């Protein structure tokens with residue numbers, strides 16, 4: 322048995338076993354006794370059971386009437402430590418405990434592929450949406466596929482290898498899925514991943530836009546919501562890609578990003594009057610040429626930006 326929940330003791334491995342152990346500490350005429358549940362990875366639970374065994378062994382006797390039955394508590398501890406447990410019994414014990422904390426064991430039990438049932442279903446929906454997003458313009462682009470594989474892997478904390486993700490993606494073409502009965506958060510996430518994927522080349526073709534609307538509708542989302550997400554994500558991407566280049570250009574020209582086309586042209590003239598290789602005396606020609614080249618580059622970047630984004 323292996324679950325998708327991390328062991329509470331080591332915080333590294335997954336929960337694998339559950340043990341309910343008897344303990345007893347004697348207090349002259351009273352004693353403290355009961356059952357403790359240890360849930361965690363095999364290593365950690367084993368350590369816990371051994372600790373419990375030692376404490377019960379050392380502290381369990383010191384109460385007159387109860388001390389005598391400590392022997393049964395110790396036997397119980399040893400039994401739980403060395404007896405090979407049946408997987409079925411363990412799952413039952415786990416099920417009982419988890420139902421108290423409102424978790425369905427089917428959602429967290431991991432299969433051979435290392436995924437829980439709910440993770441597997443989520444992966445199917447994600448790869449299904451991504452598969453269609455890649456195909457939305459009728460072509461299978463490698464960069465889109467690479468991005469889809471990355472998204473699939475990162476969404477299950479890299480339990481899947483890129484090869485496994487690729488095979489999920491390949492199989493997704495055959496799926497017919499209902500996208501309505503999933504939670505709101507996942508719906509939005511699926512739409513957003515599809516938008517990013519279709520907009521990866523910076524343009525949204527009409528077939529891709531149509532696909533996104535269809536997907537949004539199948540997810541039960543409003544048209545306005547789909548629209549605003551498309552605009553926001555593609556705009557953010559545009560700004561993000563340009564910003565570094567623009568910032569550099571602004572620094573070279575000593576201008577703000579909001580400078581007008583006229584300001585940019587004026588500044589360019591000013592700078593070239595001083596820095597043009599023909600007039601920049603006192604500097605090696607190669608240095609002057611490099612400076613002029615840089616100014617020309619920045620001028621072009623800012624001019625293009627100002628043309629597309631008139632104020």
Ligand SMILES: [Zn+2]
Pocket residue numbers: 328329330331332333334361362363364365366
């Ligand atoms: Zn552990």
